[in-house]
Amino acid sequence: MTRHDPDDLWREFPRTAVEFEERFASEEDCRAFWIRARWGDEPACARCEGTSIWWIRDDTAFECAECGHQTSLTSGTILQKMRKPLKMWFRAVFEISTHRTGISAKDLQRIMGFGSYKTAWSWLHKLRAALLREDGEPLGPFVQMDEALVGGKGGRTRNSSSSPQKLMGESASPTPTI
């Protein structure tokens, strides 16, 4: 079975605000992108990998027709149990990936309209740790399983010696925006 490579899709993640608005105008656009990034053509049951499914919970999860297991769109990824719309996460990913060296939690709070600095800080650190890799492919890990992010099985952690900590500090240097 050929393995779908989410990196191919993430390489096409919008690089400009105009492109972002066009491609991710609705939650449904984001959902379709997420599904392709995670599964390729069609979502598969997390337990048996069956692809006969029906959607539940406002289309944020699906139930397997084979075994009855329920899989959330975000289960097993860094967005697991996060209750915000994908569009908000995608926006944050966009902001962080386009201000890669300079965005601060304060910036993110302002851009996203978060009520609290703490929320902005936790989003920033969660996403930044997932997005940045030394090999310069910034977005693939966003959709990958937690265990791959922490260097466990999954086989896609190419820099097992890299330390997430050094990527997580607040950057004091502002980056000029376009």
Ligand SMILES: [Zn+2]
């Ligand atoms: Zn199943």
